[in-house]
Amino acid sequence: MWPLDFFYQQAPYQPLLPFIQQFKRFPQYADWDVLGPIARNQQGLPIRFVPPESLSDYYEISIAQHGHVATRPDNWHDCFNALVWCAFPISKAAITALHMRHFTPDHPRGPVRDAATLFDECGLILPYCDDALLQLLINHQWQDLFQKHKEDWGVKINALSFGHANYENLLEPFLGLTGKCWPIKVTADFFKLTIAEQCAQLDQQLAQFINDDQLKNPRQLPPLPYLGIPGWWQIQDDAFYANTQYFRKHRSHKLNTPMHKD
Incomplete structure (x- = not known):
């Protein structure tokens, strides 16, 4: 079931609504293809959402080299990932490129890639x-x-x-x-x-x-x-x-955001 009424009523889903409303059911691979090449990677290849078992490369490598995003069927996590690709295509492609710039076989992870994954999720x-x-x-x-x-x-x-x-x-x-x-x-x-x-x-x-x-x-x-x-x-x-278990107080350390310097 595709809960379209729920999405309309919930403020957080507004960025995705232009794409959510194009479906009448939980989107399948053919449904994503019908939308056309809304997103492209930084090589200019159209992004396609494909079965994970069809890929032979690492997740980001498949996106960067082929434009193929591993997407599990009937899976909310991967469905929303695809929808974010539709809503923020240039930034999603930039994150993939960032991963590739900092990926090496000997050191596949690091603080930059950890930050990129954290923000992506x-x-x-x-x-x-x-x-x-x-x-x-x-x-x-x-x-x-x-x-x-x-x-x-x-x-x-x-x-x-x-x-x-x-x-x-x-x-x-x-x-x-x-x-x-x-x-x-x-x-x-x-x-x-x-x-x-x-x-x-x-x-x-x-x-x-x-x-x-x-x-x-x-x-x-x-x-x-x-x-x-x-x-x-x-x-x-x-x-x-007033729930301080959720709204936690500030810890005494200096914080620099990407666009804000103390």
Whole structure:
């Protein structure tokens, strides 16, 4: 069953709606092909979602060299990965290229690739035009950020999920869900754009940052307990925001995000 009504009613899924609404059932391989080459890798090859058993190369190598993304059938995690490829195609291609730049047979992993994987799975793009609001997030002043500045969400700051694991978790959300942010400074007019236009602009900017090797380690990505975002959880009262097991206090260490230097 394809829960289209559910997706329409849930704010976090807005970036994916233009593509979700094109399906009447859980998408199969042929359904993805019908969409056409929405995304391409940095070699210009069209992205196709294919059975994992059809591939003989490492996951990122298959994408980089052939444009083939291993996608398990009837699997929410992989389905959302494909949808994010549709919504943020340039940035997804940039992440693949980043993996390839830092991949060697002797040292397949490292801090850069760990950060890229972390953001790919549970990242949130955080457009903002007010430095003070970003500082509240950096300082873990959650009640101020989410309650005192509730009306600023969608006007001066917002969060768009890039990580496909976030989308999967939000099918059945539970307290504890936390993402990793990539703050991107925008102008105030940005928030007057449609969600599709916002995604397109952020996709261009984020891809450029990734291509410029601004992502170096996981600690650059500040945490965001995203169920606190106004409209992302059913009951957001004082007791909810007072839960320090979820809205944790700031640890005393210096944090540098990719686009924010202390």
